[in-house]
Amino acid sequence: MDTTQALADRFEEHRGHLRAVAYRMLGSLAEAEDAVQETWLKLSRTDSDAIENLGGWLTTVTGRVCLDLLRSRAARREELIDDRVDAFVPDLELRPLSRLDPEQEVLHADSVGVALLVVLENLEPDERLAFVLHDMFAVPFDDIAPIVDRTSAATRQLASRARRRVRGAEPAAEPDLGRQKQVLDAFLAASRAGDFEALVGVLHPDVTLRVDAGTLMRGLAASKVVQGAKTVAEQALMFSRFAGSARPMLVNGTVGLVNAPEGGPKSVMALTIADGRITGMYILADPERLERLDFDGCTG
Structure with missing residues (x-):
C-alpha cells in the first residue's frame, strides 16, 4: 500500500466526524461535504508525519475552512437584499420512519435538531465556531483560539456568549419519537380535515413557521417567516390539499x-415539538436545494 493510499484510509476513518462538525458549522449538507473535501486537500499537501494528533488536526482544519465559508457568507448577505436570509431553513438529513423502537432512537441520537441549526445561523461566525467546536465536540479553547486569532480567554468568552444565546432561543424539544409521532399524527389529521381549531390546538401559541421556497416559484411569497398559532394554522390550511400526499419521516433525527x-418530492417539513405541541415548523421547498437531498427510501 503506497503512502497516499494509507493517508487516505486514515482520513476516511475521520470523515464522519468531520462531516458532523462541518454540518453543524454550516447548516448545509453540500457545503459540509465541500469543507470535508477541502480538509482532505489540505492534508494531502501537508507533511502528515509531523502531525501528532491527526483527529485533532483535521477537526481544527475543518473548523477553519468552515469559518472562512461563514465569513464569506456573512459578507455576501450584507450586500444582498434577500428574504431567504430571514427565512433560513438548513439542509435536512432524511431517513425513513419505518418503526419506532429503542434501536432506532439510539441510531439517531446524535442528529442535530433543525431548531438548533436555525439558532446557530444567527450567531456570529466566530461565536459559532467556538460554540460548535468546544461545546459539541470538546475541542480545547487553546486549540480554537488560533483559528479565530484570539487568546484562549477571549475564545472562552465567545463560546460563553454563544451558549447564552443558544439557551435563550432553543426550545426544550421532546426527545421521545413516539410522543413526537402522536403530535405529528394530530397535525396531519387536523390538516386533512381542514379543522382550524384543531390545528391551533396542536400548535404552541408562539410557534414559528419558516419557509424557504427558493427563487424559482412565481406568484407566491416564496420565502417567509410567520409566527403565532392562528397565523401559522391559516398558512397550514392553505396547503391542506397536499396533506394527503405527505409521508411521515425522520428529519434530522426527529419526526x-x-x-x-406526483411521486417527486415537492417539499420537506421539519418540526420541533415540546410539551405536546409544535413549537417550530421548517419547510424546505426550494427545488434546487431539494435536488441535493437524498430521498431514497423516504418516498417509496
Missing part, C-alpha cells in the same frame, strides 16, 4: 414530513 404529490 417530519415529505410531500410528494
